[in-house]
Amino acid sequence: MNRYLIISFFFLGFLCGQNGEARAQDMNYKELRYKMVKEQIAARGIKERAVIKAMQKVERHLFVPSQFRHLAYSDSPLPIGFGQTISQPYIVGIMTQLLDINSKSRVLEIGTGSGYQAAILGELCKEVYSIEIVEGLALKAKTTIESLNYDNLHLKWGDGYIGWEEHAPYDAIIVTCSPSKIPQALIDQLDENGRLVIPIGEKNVKSLVLLKKIDGELVRKDVIPVRFVPMIDERGKEY
Template identity: 50%
Template sequence: MDDGKLARMRQWMLTEIAVETACVREQIGKAQLDPQVMDVMGEVPRHVFVPAAFQAEAYLNQPVPIGCGKTISQPFIVALMTDLLDIHSTDSVLEIGTGLGYQTAVLSRLARQVYSVERLAGLAREARQRLDSLGYANIQTRVGDGYLGWPEHAPFDRIMVTAAPPQLPPALLDQLRNGGRMVLPVGPHDHQALMLVRKDAQGQSSTRVVLPVRFSALEEGEAADLF
């Protein structure tokens, strides 16, 4: 695809994100997402982070298959979860579920450092290649069990989980810095909710249900190499 067509597709994606945001403004508490988040959504080349067979669908406001039974989330959900984290340029961010690296790239444009954990080694390798090819230098990735987080680099100012555990993983809450935020889907496949978790300065946590969602389950246990 030529650059002009990609630019038009990306602009249409931003329009769809804005429309969907306005439709759920009562649930999310705002009619517009942070302009900085929208700018980053317009800059990160989403088509690079999907398999070649699906590049024509990259900027549609829908999930796209990325292999191993996983998908890249629809752009609205990527933008909303990023907005809810309220990332500062000095923040250290933990991401659970690298996939092919699109959400990772979005986070890296806003944060000081991103640490991303992926259980499936094949996806992690593909993500690393894509991120390196685009020159994202403030991202570290590893293959591992997302339930365990990345304790060597904790505590984190922000944590994002892009697959749904049945309940909030204690290790991730422990690795969230006082004053920090975590965004994640929680619940069984047919009854998930996107949640915002906040920790106050004293370490007390509170949760807010934002929207009903549907994500892949967050799998627990040893890493797997599926391709």
């Protein structure tokens, strides 16, 4: 056999092997993702079908650093750099369900982080506006989101404490970092009958809170105790 033909077959086999390994890895991630949704999400009371489907679809492993990808579908938060974390899958699920959004909703997210929560929201609603205070994280999330071709996700680097007034009012607002009190700007930018989901509290004592805006007033419901990174300003000072 011609030696060039032999070499060609060798490289073809090598490439096929690589592709096969990639497909096997992708299938493994898919199986892990579906298992995560079944055991960590649905089994804990997240019943909204649209939320379930979104979490089955969005590939969480793409939003974590490569050294942690084998843990991407575990029942825990994971570090994403800059002292920040990607939330535990259950927390993403319950916060998303509490928003009660649909395909016509416009949502503001405070704390883009890795971009995973934004991608989940992007599967569910019309427009998502997301703000991240840490520039390095904002840039990484933007790169990841753009690679996944979401055209309804709008990300920016900035201070989430003051919201994003340009696109207000919002049908729902989700905050993925914890201030000591609810920012007034977010209350002002929430539309009538809108929902705000936010972890608030002092130091390590946090409560995940659902606030509904009814006749201009907020009706509060404490949902579960949680742990979140603090909300910070551009100098790193906690709000």
